[in-house]
Amino acid sequence: MVAMTRHSTYAPGAQTTQSIKRLAQPRGVSQAEGIRRSIRLASEQGTVLTPAEVVAHYASRPPVRSAAQTQRLIKSTRALRYSDDARRARK
Numbered sequence: 001m002v003a004m005t006r007h008s009t010y011a012p013g014a015q016t017t018q019s020i021k022r023l024a025q026p027r028g029v030s031q032a033e034g035i036r037r038s039i040r041l042a043s044e045q046g047t048v049l050t051p052a053e054v055v056a057h058y059a060s061r062p063p064v065r066s067a068a069q070t071q072r073l074i075k076s077t078r079a080l081r082y083s084d085d086a087r088r089a090r091k
Contacts, residue, residue: 012020024034042048049057065073 020031020034023038024031027034029037
């Protein structure tokens with residue numbers, strides 16, 4: 001019996017998209033198959049992190065980035081937050 005698939009649309013960020021490509025390409029599978037395999041593996045391992053676990057993970061192993069990259073990220077995040085605050089105030 002052929003497995004039925006359901007088509008879904010997701011909007012991963014640029015980094016996630018690049019990660020998907022890096023996982024799928026060397027294995028010779030499509031990006032969709034790479035995602036399916038990753039989800040299957042995570043599900044089998046029971047890897048579901050709480051928000052607190054995610055924060056603890058990055059607190060103990062901060063992402064590698066330069067001071068300039070960190071400042072750009074902070075500036076970008078603040079701009080997004082301020083624009084969202086302004087948008088909500090207009091409603």
